Amino acid sequence: MKSRWLPYALFAAWVVVLATTPLWGSNYIVRVAIMIAMFTGLTLSWNFIGGFAGYPSFSTAAFFGIGCYAGALAQRAGVPMVLAWIVATVVVGAIAAALGAIILKMRGHYFAIASIGIVEVARLIISSWGSLTGGGDGLNVPLMSGGPNAVARIFLLVMIVIMIMSFIVTVIVDRSRLGFGLRCIQQNEDAANMVGVNNRLYKVIAYTLSALFCGTIGAAHASWTGYIDPSDSFSILMSVKVPVMCLLGGPGTLLGPVIGTAAFMMLEEVFWANFLDYNRAILGAVIVILIFFLPGGLLALRYRDIARRFGLLREPKMAA
Amino acid sequence: MVYVQTLVNGIVLGALYACLAVGFSLVWGVLNVINMLHGSVIIFGGYLTFFAWHSYGIHPLFALPVVAAFMFLIGYVTQLLMINRVIDQPVLTTLTLTFGLDLILYNFMTVYYTATPRRVTLDLGALDLFGIAVPVDRVFGMVLALALTGLLYLVLRRSRIGRAIVAVRMDSAAAALMGIKVDRIYAITFGIGALMAGATGAIFAMVYPVTTNLSGTYLGKAFVVCVIGGLGSVPGALAGGIVLGIVESFAGQFFGPQHALTVGFLLMLILLVVKPTGLTGIKGYE
Structure with missing residues (x-):
């Protein structure tokens, strides 16, 4: 990944592959592509707080779920679909900024527990506020007109656009003072504070960024599926899956979240198809293998060494 | 009188919560x-x-020590072979690893046992004390839970191993310099955590239905109790458990049982912000 343009070229190529799936793939492939684009957006978002700033946030599902409900409620109130997504984004951003200002005082284990607590509290509030949210029965969202194929194509494009937007924001953050400051925080927060990084502000911005697109994606997901309920919208499994995808690719990098999500989702599809009963256990095994054998993610592997070991690359001549 | 009944229910529940959380709290405090x-x-x-x-x-009372010993072995081996390899890594790594292991265990349990709720029914009836009704199986569970928690307290206070665990909790580097094998203490502590979890499971089987669906709920309770009481200490877990039991009991009384859980979690979030060391004020780690 030495050259400057390679990550962008790879990302562009990946966008083309995903966007053209309706032309060459079955409906199943298109569905997988939508899910990949959706989770890539979530993983890129998590990367701001978890990758750049190194904070173990497990609140992705809270923002996704609040986005689902904000979008669905706005749509049911008659707000046009795209506007409802924007409303959801703003609502989630505001909630995340407020929560971030409170919980980012904590570090390490306490922060992790608090971020999990937020998911639980959000789920419990939504499911017990029956008059507004339908409680455990869930909510129906007005479906788009048009056949299922047309709808799938539209939502494929929507998810890809959101994914591209989150990638662009990642690039901007990566090159800005903000990205530099967040990397300082990740390495040593106290030292960063000492040399003049505004820790508090930077962390809140990173946390808010990590939530914004989760809100948009949640709202778009609600419009796509047409039905939401608390246990699907606020699943702790999602909150852990997203960081795992990012870790698989390489946290704190541009392309890591994209590669990690693609690899993980494809593995998961294979497991779902072949081992229906054991897919969770296999996910667990993937996590264990990832942590023991791929500590820096796929991007940190030294591919030249691996290729050499399997004889794919010629041995470099030893200096005499 | 209604309030006394609610209070008694809360205390009985709280003793069970304390037993549920004490192993989790110990592992968090000592191993981080x-x-x-x-x-x-x-x-x-x-x-x-x-x-x-x-x-x-086999009566659950006789099954309990066997189950607990078995869990200790599993915990000991898991820590030594797996968790010890990443013990120095940031919380994201260790938490994700234990979550991965949890997915594996959870999956095998759902496949082999299915999620159907099952329960040991002993039919012991209910005690009636001055108009306060308490089911006997719950009192039995409470007594067992308190006895186990007390036993753990004694082990930590009196035995050599217990003193070594406390020493590692306070300062693992200094403990290593004093000749304590920190790796072994870590494994023993994790084993004790699993032992307490297994014993709690045996007690809960008499009181609550057993189903894999509840594993997340129990884990959540352990979080809340730990944060309320403070980390890594038995009195902290006991205080946290009883406070949570009483709070949930009264929240269920005033707002309806479906909100009891929400109130517990909200209490946890507020305490995390206001007083992260917990009510007992025992200093935690970061």
């Missing part, structure tokens, strides 16, 4: 690991107790 496996180990202990009773007619 958030053990996501805890909930599933409780359920696993519950299943073993249930099937011992259901298939072989």
